[in-house]
Amino acid sequence: MQPISLLLFVSITTYIRVSWAAPNEHCPPLGPVLPPPTHASSSPAVASSVATLQRFLDVYTAQFNHSAVAIGLKSIHEKDYILEYAYSPPNQDARGVQEVNSDTVFRIASVSKIFPVLGLLRLHGVSLDDPVTKYVPELLALNSQAREQSPIWTIPWDEITLGALASHLSGIGADLIFDYTPYGNFTPYGFPPVNKSKLLGCSGGLGLPECDRTVFFERFGERAPVQLPFSPNAVYSNAGFAILGFAFESATNMSFRDFVQHEVWAPLNMTSTFATKPDDFVGFIPTDDIWWNASLGYAEPGGGYYSSINDLTRFGEAILRNEVGLSATQTRKWLKPLSQTSSLGTLIGAPWEIYRISNVTTDGRLIELYTKDGGLITYNSVFALIPDYDLVATILVAAPLVENEATAIDTRIIFSKLLESLLPGIEEAGxxxxxxxxxxxxxxxxxxxxxxxxxxxxxxxxISSWIVRGVDVIGSWSGLSFVPNPVPPTDSPLRFRLYPTTVQTDSHASWRSVAQPATPETIALIESQLLPPQSLCVTWGQLDRATYMLQAQDHFVFTLDSQGKATAVELVAYAVSMTRQEE
Structure with a gap:
C-alpha cells in the first residue's frame, strides 16, 4: 500500500470507525428512515393497532366516574384522524358539555407556553439571544427586594436571554402565584405561622383575585435564584413565560392576547381556543370544579389558555407544514433541543419537552417526540409532534379531586400506550x-x-445488491487500498443501508447510504469496554466522508413522478443514473 498523508489516514480511519453501529446493529441518522406514510389509516396494521388501543382505552376509562378524556392522533397527509377517542363520565357538572368530543374545550395549562415562544420567533429584529432586559428593563429593579445583595439572593437579569427563559435555562424560580399560603394551614407540616405582610392577596384560585403585572414586579424579587443562567440542569419556570409575554408586548406595543388571537388562532381557524374562560357550555367541567374559572392573570401566556383536540391538531399540522408564520428553516431550528436534563430520555427545547424513545420499533432506533405537557390541578394535557412520521398527537383530560381520580388518571400512561400501540403499525404502513x-x-x-x-x-x-460498471461495490469496498479492514474474519460481510434526508424538491429527493461493517456481537464486545452508551453509534460523523472527484460516495438522488414515486436513481459519485424496473 502506498503511503498516505496523516490527514487522509485520520479521515479514512474515522470513516471506518464511525461506521460501526449501535448495540442493536443499526445506527441510522436521527430522523425519518423512510418517507412518512401518506395513507396510514388504510393500512391493515394501523387499523388493527387502533382497535387494540381503543379496547385498552375503554377499559382504562371505565373506572372513572367524573373524569373526561379526549384524544386525537392525525397525520398531516390525511383528512381524517388515525385515532379519535372521547370518554364522557357518568357524573359531570351541569354547566359544561355532557357529551365529550374533539370540539370539547379543556384547559390546556402549560401547553399554552408554545404560543409566546412562537410569537417572539415571528418578530423581525428580535432574537432569542437578546437579553431579556433589552425589552423588560424593570426586571433589574427586582433585586432591590432581595433578602441580601449577593448572588445567593439576587438574579443576574442582564445575563438571562429570551431563549434562556423559553428553554428553562434562566435559573429563576418556578412561580410566584402558586404558593401554599392561601390554601390552608401548613404549620402541622413544620412551616412557621403566616406573616400576613408576606401574603400576595391574589392567586386566581380559591376565590382570590388574579395577580396582575404590578404584583409580579412588586414581589418576584423576593424569590431567590435556583441556578445561574445556562447551568447544566434546566429549572422549570412558569414565571419565565410570563416574562416572555412582557417582552413581546414591549417589543410590539401590542398585547400578547390580541396577537395570539388575531395572528395565530384566527388564521388557523382555531375557533375553540381562548385566552380567557369561554362560555361554560363549550367545555367539559368536572363536578363542582373551581379551576375551570380560575384566572392566572399576568401568568396567562404560560398556562392560562383553553382549547380542543381539533384546534390543537390544526395547530400541530400547521407547525409540521411550516404554516405558523415561520420559514421551513426557522421551524426546523425551533424543533431542536437546547438543553439536557438528568434524564437520558428527556431533552429541553423552547419550550419543548423532547422525549427520546428506542423501544417501539423492531429496529430499536431512536425516535424523538416534541411535546409539551400541561397540568392545572384538575386539567392535564399532552401536545406532541412526531416529525419522523408527520404525526400530531393530543391528549386532554379533566379529572376532579374526588375519588382520587385526579391522581389515578395519568396522561403519561395514555400517551405511552398510544405510542406503544400505534407507532409499530405506522412504521409498517410506511x-x-x-x-x-x-x-x-x-x-x-x-x-x-x-x-x-x-x-x-x-x-x-x-441495499441487497449494488453493481456499478460490472463491479460489486459491496464486495469490493473493504478492499480499497487506503481502507484498512476493521472487521474480524468471523464477522459478516459489509452491508449498506439507505436513508432519506431533508433535502428534496417536488421532483427529486436526496438520500444517503450508511455502511455497517460489524456484527451485533462485535459491536456489543467493543461497547462493553466503553463508558458512554452507544459509543459506536456516530453515523453523524460518517455521512459525506468518502468522496470521488468531490462527490460523496454515499449520495443517491431519486427522480420522482407527480405522485412521489421514484422512477430513477442517480449515484452521484459514480456518475451513473439507473432506471427503476417495473415488477
Whole structure:
C-alpha cells in the first residue's frame, strides 16, 4: 500500500470507525428512515393497532366516574384522524358539555407556553439571544427586594436571554402565584405561622383575585435564584413565560392576547381556543370544579389558555407544514433541543419537552417526540409532534379531586400506550408505501450497473445488491487500498443501508447510504469496554466522508413522478443514473 498523508489516514480511519453501529446493529441518522406514510389509516396494521388501543382505552376509562378524556392522533397527509377517542363520565357538572368530543374545550395549562415562544420567533429584529432586559428593563429593579445583595439572593437579569427563559435555562424560580399560603394551614407540616405582610392577596384560585403585572414586579424579587443562567440542569419556570409575554408586548406595543388571537388562532381557524374562560357550555367541567374559572392573570401566556383536540391538531399540522408564520428553516431550528436534563430520555427545547424513545420499533432506533405537557390541578394535557412520521398527537383530560381520580388518571400512561400501540403499525404502513414508491431494482444496461433496494426488520432500505460498471461495490469496498479492514474474519460481510434526508424538491429527493461493517456481537464486545452508551453509534460523523472527484460516495438522488414515486436513481459519485424496473 502506498503511503498516505496523516490527514487522509485520520479521515479514512474515522470513516471506518464511525461506521460501526449501535448495540442493536443499526445506527441510522436521527430522523425519518423512510418517507412518512401518506395513507396510514388504510393500512391493515394501523387499523388493527387502533382497535387494540381503543379496547385498552375503554377499559382504562371505565373506572372513572367524573373524569373526561379526549384524544386525537392525525397525520398531516390525511383528512381524517388515525385515532379519535372521547370518554364522557357518568357524573359531570351541569354547566359544561355532557357529551365529550374533539370540539370539547379543556384547559390546556402549560401547553399554552408554545404560543409566546412562537410569537417572539415571528418578530423581525428580535432574537432569542437578546437579553431579556433589552425589552423588560424593570426586571433589574427586582433585586432591590432581595433578602441580601449577593448572588445567593439576587438574579443576574442582564445575563438571562429570551431563549434562556423559553428553554428553562434562566435559573429563576418556578412561580410566584402558586404558593401554599392561601390554601390552608401548613404549620402541622413544620412551616412557621403566616406573616400576613408576606401574603400576595391574589392567586386566581380559591376565590382570590388574579395577580396582575404590578404584583409580579412588586414581589418576584423576593424569590431567590435556583441556578445561574445556562447551568447544566434546566429549572422549570412558569414565571419565565410570563416574562416572555412582557417582552413581546414591549417589543410590539401590542398585547400578547390580541396577537395570539388575531395572528395565530384566527388564521388557523382555531375557533375553540381562548385566552380567557369561554362560555361554560363549550367545555367539559368536572363536578363542582373551581379551576375551570380560575384566572392566572399576568401568568396567562404560560398556562392560562383553553382549547380542543381539533384546534390543537390544526395547530400541530400547521407547525409540521411550516404554516405558523415561520420559514421551513426557522421551524426546523425551533424543533431542536437546547438543553439536557438528568434524564437520558428527556431533552429541553423552547419550550419543548423532547422525549427520546428506542423501544417501539423492531429496529430499536431512536425516535424523538416534541411535546409539551400541561397540568392545572384538575386539567392535564399532552401536545406532541412526531416529525419522523408527520404525526400530531393530543391528549386532554379533566379529572376532579374526588375519588382520587385526579391522581389515578395519568396522561403519561395514555400517551405511552398510544405510542406503544400505534407507532409499530405506522412504521409498517410506511414500509408498505416505501416498497411501492422506492423499492425494487434500478438498472442501467449501458454501463452494466444495477442496485436493488429491499425492506426488512431494519431501518431504511437494505441495499441487497449494488453493481456499478460490472463491479460489486459491496464486495469490493473493504478492499480499497487506503481502507484498512476493521472487521474480524468471523464477522459478516459489509452491508449498506439507505436513508432519506431533508433535502428534496417536488421532483427529486436526496438520500444517503450508511455502511455497517460489524456484527451485533462485535459491536456489543467493543461497547462493553466503553463508558458512554452507544459509543459506536456516530453515523453523524460518517455521512459525506468518502468522496470521488468531490462527490460523496454515499449520495443517491431519486427522480420522482407527480405522485412521489421514484422512477430513477442517480449515484452521484459514480456518475451513473439507473432506471427503476417495473415488477
Amino acid at each position: 414500509k408498505d408505501e416505501a416498497a411501492l414508491t422506492h423499492g425494487g431494482t434500478y438498472r442501467d444496461e449501458l454501463t452494466n450497473s444495477s442496485i436493488t433496494l429491499t425492506l426488512d426488520d431494519g431501518p431504511g432500505f437494505n
